[in-house]
Each structure stands twice: as C-alpha cells, then as structure tokens.
Amino acid sequence: xxxxxxxxxxxxxxxxxxxxxxxxxxxxxxxxxxxxxxxxxxxxxxxxxxxxxxxxxxxxxxxxxxxxxxxxxxxxxxxxxxxxxxxxxxxxxxxxxxxxxxxxxxxxxxxxxxxxxxxxxxxxxxxxxxxxxxxxxxxxxxxxxxxxxxxxxxxxxxxxxxxxxxxxxxxxxxxxxxxxxxxxxxxxxxxxxxxxxxxxxxxxxxxxxxxxxxxxxxxxxxxxxxxxxxxxxxxxxxxxxxxxxxxxxxxxxxxxxxxxxxxxxxxxxxxxxxxxxxxxxxxxxxxxxxxxxxxxx
Amino acid sequence: xxxxxxxxxxxxxxxxxxxxxxxxxxxxxxxxxxxxxxxxxxxxxxxxxxxxxxxxxxxxxxxxxxxxxxxxxxxxxxxxxxxxxxxxxxxxxxxxxxxxxxxxxxxxxxxxxxxxxxxxxxxxxxxxxxxxxxxxxxxxxxxxxxxxxxxxxxxxxxxxxxxxxxxxxxxxxxxxxxxxxxxxxxxxxxxxxxxxxxxxxxxxxxxxxxxxxxxxxxxxxxxxxxxxxxxxxxxxxxxxxxxxxxxxxxxxxxxxxxxxxxxxxxxxxxxxxxxxxxxxxxxxxxxxxxxxxxxxx
Numbered sequence: 001x002x003x004x005x006x007x008x009x010x011x012x013x014x015x016x017x018x019x020x021x022x023x024x025x026x027x028x029x030x031x032x033x034x035x036x037x038x039x040x041x042x043x044x045x046x047x048x049x050x051x052x053x054x055x056x057x058x059x060x061x062x063x064x065x066x067x068x069x070x071x072x073x074x075x076x077x078x079x080x081x082x083x084x085x086x087x088x089x090x091x092x093x094x095x096x097x098x099x100x101x102x103x104x105x106x107x108x109x110x111x112x113x114x115x116x117x118x119x120x121x122x123x124x125x126x127x128x129x130x131x132x133x134x135x136x137x138x139x140x141x142x143x144x145x146x147x148x149x150x151x152x153x154x155x156x157x158x159x160x161x162x163x164x165x166x167x168x169x170x171x172x173x174x175x176x177x178x179x180x181x182x183x184x185x186x187x188x189x190x191x192x193x194x195x196x197x198x199x200x201x202x203x204x205x206x207x208x209x210x211x212x213x214x215x216x217x218x219x220x221x222x223x224x225x226x227x228x229x230x231x232x233x234x235x236x237x238x239x240x241x242x243x244x245x246x247x248x249x250x251x252x253x254x255x256x257x258x259x260x261x262x263x264x265x266x267x268x269x270x271x272x273x274x275x276x277x278x279x280x281x282x283x284x285x286x287x288x289x290x291x292x293x294x295x296x297x
Numbered sequence: 298x299x300x301x302x303x304x305x306x307x308x309x310x311x312x313x314x315x316x317x318x319x320x321x322x323x324x325x326x327x328x329x330x331x332x333x334x335x336x337x338x339x340x341x342x343x344x345x346x347x348x349x350x351x352x353x354x355x356x357x358x359x360x361x362x363x364x365x366x367x368x369x370x371x372x373x374x375x376x377x378x379x380x381x382x383x384x385x386x387x388x389x390x391x392x393x394x395x396x397x398x399x400x401x402x403x404x405x406x407x408x409x410x411x412x413x414x415x416x417x418x419x420x421x422x423x424x425x426x427x428x429x430x431x432x433x434x435x436x437x438x439x440x441x442x443x444x445x446x447x448x449x450x451x452x453x454x455x456x457x458x459x460x461x462x463x464x465x466x467x468x469x470x471x472x473x474x475x476x477x478x479x480x481x482x483x484x485x486x487x488x489x490x491x492x493x494x495x496x497x498x499x500x501x502x503x504x505x506x507x508x509x510x511x512x513x514x515x516x517x518x519x520x521x522x523x524x525x526x527x528x529x530x531x532x533x534x535x536x537x538x539x540x541x542x543x544x545x546x547x548x549x550x551x552x553x554x555x556x557x558x559x560x561x562x563x564x565x566x567x568x569x570x571x572x573x574x575x576x577x578x579x580x581x582x583x584x585x586x587x588x589x590x591x592x593x594x
Contacts, residue, residue, distance in 0.1 A: 025449055025450065029450065030450075030454070030458070030474075031449070031454050031457040031458050031461065033457065033461065034449050034453070034454055034457040035449060038449060081414075085410055085414060088410065090405075090406035090407045090410060091407050091410065108387075109387035110387045110388050110457075110460050111457065111460075113382055113385065113387060113388065113410070114449075114453045114454075114456060114457050116414070117378075117382060117413070117414075117417065117447075117453045118448045118449035118453045118454070120414065120417050120418070121417070121444045121445075121447040121448030121449070121451075121453065122444070122448055122449070124421040124440060124444040125440075125441055125444035125445055125448060127440075128437045128438070128440035128441040128444060129437075129441050135433070136432070136433035136434045136436070136437050137433045139433070139437060140425045140426075140433055140436060140437065141425070143421060143422075143424075143425035143440060144422055144425040144426050147418045147419070147421040147422035147425060148418075148422055150414075150418040151415045151418030151419055151422060152322055152328070152331050152332060152335060152411075152415035152418070152419070153322065153326065154418075156331070156411045156414045156415045156418065157327070157328050157331055157411075157415070159411060160328040160330065160331040160407075160408065160411050161327070161328050163407050163408075164328065164330065177327075
C-alpha cells in the first residue's frame, strides 16, 4: 500500500508539474520578463499536497483525471501567488522559498507583485476555460468556492489576521480560527473542487468530505509548525524557525512540540472518521492524510 | 440628449456605488481592518467609466440591469485592486488617489497588498455567484474574458511593460501596444461582459463591439495623458504631472498636446463608425464615448 502510494504521488506530482509547464504562458509572449518570473515562482518545487488532495478527492467521485488536473493547477496557482506575496518585504520579508531565492529577490518587488496578481487571474481563467464538470453550473460553483477560499474571508483574510497577531498571545481557538482561513480554506477548496469534477456526491457525502478537508487543513498547519521548529532550512527549502523569529503564535508556541504532535494525531483520527461512510473509495484520501501527517519537509 | 445623459450617468454612478456598498464585506466580519480597507479603496470615488460602458453595452443587448450591475461591480473591483497595487511604493509610489490618501498611506503596505488580492478574488466570486447570462456557459465565458483582461497578457502585463519602459523612448505603436493591455483590456472587457448579460449578439455584431471597445480604450488613455499634463491634482483627485515626473512615455510626450487631442478625436470617429451597424440601439454607447473624450478629470 505504501509503495503504491509512493508511485501514485510521484506520478501525480510529475503530471502536475508538466501541466503547469504547459498552462503557464511562456517567455515567448510579451511581457517576457513577467512570464519568466511567473514560471520561476510556480515551477520546480513544492510537494503539491493540494493537488494530491484534489486527485484523491477526484478518485472518490470517479472524476476524469484531466478535469481534476485543471482544477489542481488552478489551486496550485493560487497557492503559488500567495507565497510570492507573503514573501514580500512588507509581509514576511523572506529570501528563501522551495530552495531558491524568493521571487522578489530573484527579480524585483514590482515584478513579484505582478506575478502574484497574474497567477491569481490565470487560476480563474483556467477554471472558466476548460470543461471541468458535468454541467457549467457546477463549474460556476467551483469558481465561487475557490474565489471564496482565496479572498478576504479565506486565505488573504487569514494572512491579515496573522500579521495583526504578531507578538500577541493567542488562545488555541483564536489560533485555529486564523489557520482555518489562512491555510485551511485553500486546502478545503482543493478537496471540494477535485470532487466536483466527478459524479455528484449527495449532501451527506459532501458534508463529510468538507469536514474531512477542515481537519486535514488544520493537521497540515500543526505539522507545519512542528517542522518549522524541528527541521532545517535545507530540508524545508524555506527559512526554518522563522515563526519564532518573527514572534508569531504557533501550535508549538502554545502547546509545545509533544502536545502539537498529539493534536496532529487526533486530527488524523477525526479525518479518518469522516471518511468512514465512503469505505474503500476513500483509500487514497486516507493515504494523503498519512502523507501530510508523516512528512518531514 | 446631453441632459438625458447627465441624468442617466448620475443615476447609474449612484446605483453602482450602492451596489458596491452592498456587495463588499463589512467591518462587522473578521478581519475587520481588512474589510474596512477594502471599502476605503473602492467606495466614494471614481467616475465609474467602466461601469457606464457596461451599462451602455447592456442596453444594446437589452440586458437585465441587475445582471449588468454585478458584471460592472466585478470590473470596478478589478480596477480598484489595480489602483491600490499600482500606488504601492514598489510600483508608482503615489500618495493621492480619488482625492484621498492612497490605501497604503491610510493603512499600511501589507494591508494594501491584501486589499488588492482580496478585491480580485471577490470580483470572480461575484461573477460566479449570481445568475448573469442566458446560460451558465455564457457566464463562464464572461469570467474567462475578465480573467484574461486582468492577467499577464492584459492589465497586469501592461503594467509590467509600463515599468520596464520608464525613461525609454517609445514609438507610437509600442506605446499603443502597452496601453491596449494596461488600460484597454479591462475597458474592453467591461463593454463585452456588459453586452453578454443580454441577448446574444451575432458574430459580426460582437466583432464590431470589440473594435469599438478597443478604440474607446485607447481614446480613454490618450485623454488621460492630456489631463495628466493640463489638469491640476485637485481636479483629478490624483497626482497630476506624474508621468512626466516619473519619466514615463505618454501620448503627450510623443505627440504633444495638440496632436494627442487630434488623435483622441480620430479615435472617437473610428469608435462611432464601428457602432453604425447598431443604429439607434447604440445611442448610449455614443454618449459614453463623448463623455470619455470630453471629460475634464
């Protein structure tokens, strides 16, 4: 089973990389320096966890893999844009991302700003351009879902709360509220729009899948906080220890490493439980869950 | 006729303002400071020319006005986001917009960045959320059109070319190419998605409308360049003379004021010609054309 997952995830990571390469504009088109920088920011890195979740959810709803690919690409573009903007000097001011200089270091701040802006537009363009679902109406719902996840009551809103909380002591529920938006919303939309590419799930199935996605989004963040404390910059491909350095509240700063790991295990258990109604059809989602909890970078 | 247009445009500007107020998230929802800043950046200013074009194009296709309103709001949100990001220190570094301090001056750079990001997401969310066209498929095409207009081969791409050209001497065709993307693409999409809310136009009508939108987009920029030279900051509500100060090539720097005004008149003539096939149904589009050419701010 583990060997099977390793093959599956490697194949899908490679497939997403190729698809991003094909769908991103090339430097053959004007403005070449902007297109070059967009490719720099997106290609050649990342674990593509959001894509793996979309593919696993697509397997659950028996979705055509090429449709899920476009949905996954859109989510990766939104994720990549958020990293480029988060790394800017006025935000987290970071110089290392996916083992390379950040976009504004390699190019400049103005280009990095426009890279992020353009990647967001491209994500919605692709979701509207290709046929992705049984009906165009379902596709509109997918677009709405991704837009909500990215916006002021999702990812961008979570980032605003994060910045406002620097140096503050948060309670566990306050930290959870921030992360449900900052990282959770996009992970949740990856699962849901991956599933929307296939056969319609009934309300109870959709509800369970959404709960699963919520647990897994939080689990991802808890593990991220642990890795930020325990791993090296070299392993992570990004600056390690920066939450503590930036005086940001994290699961580790509130709970300590040991209790944070316990919380991740509890979230895995909760996530597994929500998948029970799907039986064997959710096998891949369980494997991606394990991958998220056990990863070392 | 002129009095009639003044009433129509005032009514529609007021209607767009009210609709933006209703559709933007309020500071009652978390994160309140981000929502507050989004409203600051969008409300209470601007001529809403893109909205007027969308409404006029909607009259041509006999579109339901409430549908055009959502489309116009989406275009205004994209426009407002671009102004917030363009004003940032790493871009044009401006302090005055619509007669008020720019968003990053009133709040801070990080919030201004997230305001722009969130406004872009909200535009696509609204276009996907409401029923806007005869079929969901047409609505997907509207989303694709707006996303293309906003992205790296539209508005954001034009801004990248603009920044790369600072201090350079451009030929008239090079300047035109930049502006077709930087301001033209969004104006064009305002016309086209306004029309898409109504009855389907045939291919020849769509082609003419697209040509109209291209001419009007260029005319808008030529007049903008003239006003940047001739008007005061007080009249404009933004810093006057900043193109010359920033050493940016403009229609005025290449042609001089007199020839630039002549070019605007030529573009009005070309725009009128493309509307001929529509007869009286395009009366409103002709009026908005005149408004764009004759405006003094």
